[in-house]
Structures are given as structure tokens and as C-alpha cells.
Amino acid sequence: MRQICGALHWLYTLRMLKPLTMTDERAIHPVILCGGSGTRLWPVSRKTCPKPFLPLVGETTLFEQAVGRVAGHARFAAPIIVAGAAHGELITAQMHGGKHRLIVEPSARNTAPAIALAAALLPPDDIMLVCPSDHHIADEAAFRSAALAAAALAADDYLVSFGIAPDRPETGYGYIRRGEPLAGGYALAQFVEKPDLARAKDYLASGEYSWNGGIFAFRAGALLAELSAHRPAMAEAVREAVAKGRKDGSRFHPDADVFAAIEGDSIDYAVMENTARAAMVPADMGWSDIGNWAALHEALESDSDGNTVRGAQADLSDCRNVLAMSDGPRISAVGLEDVVIVVSDGEVLVTTRDGAQKVGKLPGASNQ
DSSP states (O other): OHHHHHHHHHHHHHHHTSOOOTTOOOOEEEEEEEOOOSOTTTTTSBTTBOGGGSOOSSSSOHHHHHHHHTSSOTTBOOOEEEEEGGGHHHHHHHHTTOOOEEEEESSOOOHHHHHHHHHHTSOTTOEEEEEESSOEESOHHHHHHHHHHHHHHHHTTOEEEEEEOOSSOOSSSOEEEEEEEETTEEEEEEEEOOOOHHHHHHHHHHSOEEEEEEEEEEEHHHHHHHHHHHOHHHHHHHHHHHHTOEEETTEEEOOHHHHHTSOOOOHIIIIITTOSOEEEEEEOSOEEOOOSHHHHHHHSOOOTTSOEEEESOEEEESOEEEEEEESSSOEEEESOEEEEEEEETTEEEEEETGGGGGGGGSHHHHTO
């Protein structure tokens, strides 16, 4: 195995000597990741219909918006969607007949194996654009511009992360620090875990740090070579799961037993923090991961007091920065500030904005 991995890495090193071709117009293959257990936006989000498949911002679902961002542009190929079997019918319905390929994950093993599955099913020279299915992006033109810049770097065998322009000292996101300039972006100098407030303020003031948005561009062969170098057992298991998998129309089923034995890891830990070819493109595109109820509130329109009402009627008196959402019963609140109230399918959630990070640990969310 060590000899095989060494040979792959040697071939990859040779390829890195190829000069950058700025006129590279090869297709970009969107890879849309549909994972997660639906707990952080409980009780609206459930395991059977988690966050990506809900119309949380606007009239369409986050998944439909993710697909729409990579549709109608000559450079983007039909999307490859990676999801569990439980959500296959939701995906089919929300694709509305659009062309796509679905990789059915036999089990959840985090983002590195999921992305590697898509890479293994593409020709080595194809460019992948990896996008979570549950993010909100307000400026689609800015997203596409960043995607094209990232694809150009990926064509030269950089492994590219989107660096989201921060607008506040956020402690709930990881950060990346930019290094030396590259054509269309920067070398990626450092990954930083979620900071405390003091460090987050320093990062914002320095202008050198961006939020790590979990959006990436790779050449498929380059990604697999780096995975072989840094997580050889995972790379080999993914190759075997694909080799032993089966195709069912537009769906591909990796071998379940082989895939289940993989020790899961994120793409950041498995590859991006280890590679010498990490790069980033800056992206100022009105991004939010809608990671909790407070983040959703920020992505929605509010009145002059910062209050937002969705669904059934809500009467908010002397309230500030309150999100009230109900699928039926009226919500009435007096004198509240920085609070979220959600009524959905017989469940009621009341939390402060600060407490929204802990919703997924509640018994109702974890036992749904």
C-alpha cells in the first residue's frame, strides 16, 4: 500500500509542474453535500426532513437554492449530489426533473469520504466545486465569480477553499488566514479553530482572516492524490467502495460494508490542513451557514425593532430582536429581547439567541 500511495503522490508531484492555463474553460462539476441530522433547527428541522429541504429563507428550499446557483451557466455541469438513502425521494422531488447524479451514502462518514466518493467517480482532470446544500448565499453573482476564480486555481492543482468575508467578530465559525497572493486568490497560510471573542476581534481588525465557509474547488485527481498521501486507508477504502458499488439509473450505491468501515473525518482535517497546495479565494457574497436559529434570524428580514415573524400571526409588544415562527398557534410575547420562539408540529422551543447553539442537544431534538 505504501508503494502505491508513493507512486500516486509522485505522479501528482509531476503534474504540479504543469504551468497554469488561465484560459482553461473545462466544465465545473458541482458536488452538493446533503448531510446532517436535522437537530440544530429543531423543531422545524427533523431527521426525516432536515434543514436543506426546508424553505427557510425565501419561498424555495436551501437545497433548491444551492442547485439554482450552479444552473444556467455554461461552465457548470449537471450537479452530483451526495446524500443518505433516507433523503433520496426528497432530492428527486426538489430537483424538479433536472439532470443530476445521486451518490447514495450507505452511512455518514463526514465530508472527506463523501467528497472522495464524488472525486472517484469523475475523470481525474475534472474540476469539482464542493458546496453544502444548506447554506444561504444572498449574492449569487459574487458566488459564481468566486467559483470561476477557484476553478482556475484548482486547474493548476491547488486545493481551494472559499474565504468568506467576515462582517463581525464571530466566535461560531472557524477561520482561515490568507498567505501570499496567487492569480485570482491567495495561498492559504493557516486554519484556525473557532476563536474566543477577543481573538475574533483581532482577526477582524487584521484583515488577514476569513470565515471558513466549507466550500471548495479541487481537480478530482489532485484531491485523491492528497487523500492517498495523508489518509491512505480512507483513500483505499473509498476506491474499493466505488469499485464494488453498483449503478441504478442516475443513482450510484457504493459498497455499504466497505464504506461503513471507514474512519470518518472532515475534509479540513483529512486534507486541507495537511496539503502544501492549499489556496483560498475571497468571497463577499452574503453568506450564512444557517447553523442555528440566531443565524437564521440574521438571514431574514426584520422590522425596525429587529423582530421577525414567520408563519402564523404573532403579537410582539415591547420586544426587540425576537424571532417568532409558528405553523399554526398564535405567538404572543411582551418585553422580550434576543429571544427565539418556534412552534412546529406540536413542539414548542423558546431560547435566547446565545442559547441557540445548544438546541441540537435537547432531548426533543436528539430523540426525534
